[in-house]
Amino acid sequence: MEKGNIFEWLNTDSEKAAKRLLGCELERKIGNKILRVKIVETEAYDQNDEASHSCRGPSKRNNAMFMSAGHTYVYLIHGIHYCFNIVCGKEGFGSGVLIRAVEPLFGEKEMEKNRKGRAGVELTNGPGKLCQALKIDKNFFAHNLSKASLKLIKKDSLSSKDITSTTRIGISKAKDKIRRFYITGNKFVSKF
């Protein structure tokens, strides 16, 4: 799983990976149903970042972040909601990209069902929301994104003028770091 890795393009620092992931698509297979979304908002985290779960080294909770690029790191926040990360960088270095918002491309009705009737931008414009919509939970901890049940599809990188960079949201440490990226003008980007 070192050379020939199809996720070699994620084997870089978390900020670059966060930008490259914008515009890429995720495909979720539930039984015989297919859900597909486009990534529109991300945040970068790594081991040198006080706000990151990986900043104090590996633990049982975050060890997925120390795996090789192309795995997932899923965790429960506030006892209620799941957050979904894509691991990047090389194995042994704890870095990853939080997926903050996605745009539904296919299977929107199924997502509405998973979200108990909510629709429109309320479907996936937040980290916990998109996990509900796509039925991502602890079963996807350390999942490999080349498997059919949840697959990452690379698209061409966006030009830098289509990417807006700001400070991150909802954290109490390292608030000033500019490590949040989103597609300029997209409706599904979370507010604030």
Place this chain on the structure above:
DNA sequence: GAAAAGATCTTCT
């Protein structure tokens, strides 16, 4: 062994 904090969302006033 116990307490506190946490990369959030929904609901109510």
Place this chain on the structure above:
DNA sequence: GAAGATCTTTTCC
């Protein structure tokens, strides 16, 4: 706009 819901991991005594 503000507070409640609810549970896992970490840190401290």
